[in-house]
Structures are given as structure tokens and as C-alpha cells.
Amino acid sequence: MDLQLILFILLSAVAIISALGVVFSKNPVSSVLCLIVTFIAIAGHYILLNAQFLAVVHIIVYTGAIMVLFLFVIMLMNLNADIEPQKRNWMKYAGVISGGVMFLVLLAAVRDANMPALSTTSTDIGLIENLGKTLFTTYVVPFEISSILFLSAMVGAVIIGKKD
Secondary structure: OOHHHHHHHHHHHHHHHHHHHHHOOOHHHHHHHHHHHHHHHHHHHHOOOOOOOHHHHHHHHHHHHHHHHHHHHHHHOOOOOOOOOOHHHHHHHHHHHHHHHHHHHHHHHHHHHOOHHHHHOOOOOOOHHHHHHHHHOOHHHHHHHHHHHHHHHHHHHHOOOOOO
16 A cells, blocks of 8 residues: 555544544544644645645644633633523524534545545645645635634624623
């Protein structure tokens, strides 16, 4: 077997197992730690795709900054199941709609994707110039939809954090 294929399978297994740990973990802190492992595995996939810049930015921004903020917010909120109010139905619907939109973004990204890491030809897709051209021409709609998802996540954080 090829070394890249072995690394791909290993990173995929780590990403899937840790993502399941995020979803099924009862403790919010361990859920965030599983999410950090998932982000690091995804950064490993970026390296396999010859996108070193994207891998480093991914580790710095998501694993470094955003996960630290998540940990601080979780620890400051002092989550307790006894005092947490019941969520309204419209929040559940908003979560389902946001998840559906994210699924469509992932489907659009995977539809035209190929696996240059598993091919024998060398690609230069990870270069910053090519990354910018591809991102703002071919994938401009999924890029903008993901920004809307981030905005909806911020609105959700404000709704959760506001006092009644």
C-alpha cells in the first residue's frame, strides 16, 4: 500500500471517531477536546492534498483560537442540566435548517472534488494564488453560504447567552 493512502485512511478514521466523540459526549469540555482532535485530523488531510498554507491557517485559526474561546465560554457558562431552560421549537427548526444548509455546502464541495493526494501526478492546488482563484471563482457560492452559517452561529450564541 502507498504511504499516502495509509495516512489518508488513518487520518479519516481519527477524524470520524473524534467527530462521533463530539456528538455523543455528555461532557461539553471533552466534546470540545474531541473537536480539536477532529480539526487536527482535517489539517492532516490538507497536508495530504498539498495545501500546507491552508493546513497551518486551519490549525492556527480553528484549533488555536476558536477552540480556546469555546473552552472559555463553556467553562464560564457553568452548564448545569437542572437549571437549563427548555429550548423553544423554533430553535430546533433553526438548527435543522442550519444543518441542512451545511450539508448542501459540503455536498457542493464534494461534488467536484478529486483526490490529488491519491494520484501519481503532482498538483499545485495548495499554492496561495491558486487557492484564491479557486475559492473566489468556482467555490464563491459555498464560501458565502459558509459565512452565513458563521453568522447564524453567532446569532445562536447571542440567543443562548442572553438573560431572560
